[in-house]
Amino acid sequence: MTDPGGAVGSGGTGGPALELDGLVKEFRGRRVVHGLSLTVPRGSLFGLVGPNGAGKTTTLSMATGLLRPTAGVARVLGLDVWADPAAAKAVMGVAPDGMRLFEQLSGRELLHYVGGLRRMPHEVTAARAEELLGVLDLRTDARTVVADYSAGMVKKIGLAAALIHAPRLLVLDEPFEAVDPVSSETVRTILRRYVATGGTVVMSSHVMELVEGLCDRVAVVADGRVLADDTVAALTAGGSLHRRFLELVGAREGVGDGLGWLGTAPEP
Numbered sequence: 001m002t003d004p005g006g007a008v009g010s011g012g013t014g015g016p017a018l019e020l021d022g023l024v025k026e027f028r029g030r031r032v033v034h035g036l037s038l039t040v041p042r043g044s045l046f047g048l049v050g051p052n053g054a055g056k057t058t059t060l061s062m063a064t065g066l067l068r069p070t071a072g073v074a075r076v077l078g079l080d081v082w083a084d085p086a087a088a089k090a091v092m093g094v095a096p097d098g099m100r101l102f103e104q105l106s107g108r109e110l111l112h113y114v115g116g117l118r119r120m121p122h123e124v125t126a127a128r129a130e131e132l133l134g135v136l137d138l139r140t141d142a143r144t145v146v147a148d149y150s151a152g153m154v155k156k157i158g159l160a161a162a163l164i165h166a167p168r169l170l171v172l173d174e175p176f177e178a179v180d181p182v183s184s185e186t187v188r189t190i191l192r193r194y195v196a197t198g199g200t201v202v203m204s205s206h207v208m209e210l211v212e213g214l215c216d217r218v219a220v221v222a223d224g225r226v227l228a229d230d231t232v233a234a235l236t237a238g239g240s241l242h243r244r245f246l247e248l249v250g251a252r253e254g255v256g257d258g259l260g261w262l263g264t265a266p267e268p
């Protein structure tokens with residue numbers, strides 16, 4: 001049940017914010033996610049990490065109703081994402097990687113459009129849009145079309161669009177990619193505040209230091225499987241997440257003595 005313009009109704013029983021149960025994805029017969037299960041407790045700031053091609057984006061897409069699983073179930077606040085997509089999507093805010101935004105709208109128009117889609121009262125949308133544009137340092141570019149935004153600005157307006165309806169669960173794919181250090185600090189503050197007021201965040205990232213400093217729980221995935229899923233403190237056990245990640249995923253052979261030809265082009 002939604003409360004237009006206000007925080008969205010709990011939609012569940014007090015169980016986990018997100019539950020993935022045996023998710024499988026095959027692309028043309030090739031399995032890339034292998035029966036993946038994860039539980040994200042309410043109120044957590046949950047990091048999803050893994051090497052390139054591990055299946056993070058595919059998993060988050062299945063979890064948020066963007067990509068139909070071959071098998072398995074995704075539940076948001078107890079709502080089955082694929083059986084009851086409208087209810088599940090009402091309680092979620094999603095900023096996928098490479099999200100297609102309506103690029104010919106300005107940043108401000110985009111937020112108003114999203115508020116309309118979410119059936120929020122116009123004055124609530126307008127007030128929240130101005131506040132989000134302000135804290136994310138986008139107000140001077142509020143009238144610029146999104147097509148002319150830099151990569152970091154696109155990330156920030158995508159985050160604003162995901163937040164405007166005050167969702168219970170926020171799912172972000174690489175939210176800090178291309179975002180400058182000042183804005184990155186702002187985004188961190190927003191996410192911490194969001195969690196402190198009862199929200200739950202699931203975010204993927206390749207930046208181990210960032211996940212370690214921001215998240216309270218982390219899951220490491222590789223080859224479409226969960227290798228570890230624990231609190232950051234338990235997983236790192238006094239060491240760094242970077243080191244633990246390399247131990248779990250297996251450091252590659254590396255460059256060794258190869259690539260000796262680099263930089264050998266003749267001087268002009």
Ligand SMILES: Nc1ncnc2c1ncn2[C@@H]1O[C@H](COP(=O)(O)OP(=O)(O)OP(=O)(O)O)[C@@H](O)[C@H]1O
Nearest residue numbers: 027028032050051052053054055056057058059206
């Ligand atoms: N639409 C698609 N068709 C075919 N294969 C796909 C498709 N989307 C993803 N894959 C494959 O699924 C696997 C997982 O990809 P995914 O994008 O989920 O990984 P990721 O963990 O998000 O990687 P990265 O860290 O590089 O973003 C990869 O092998 C990829 O090639």
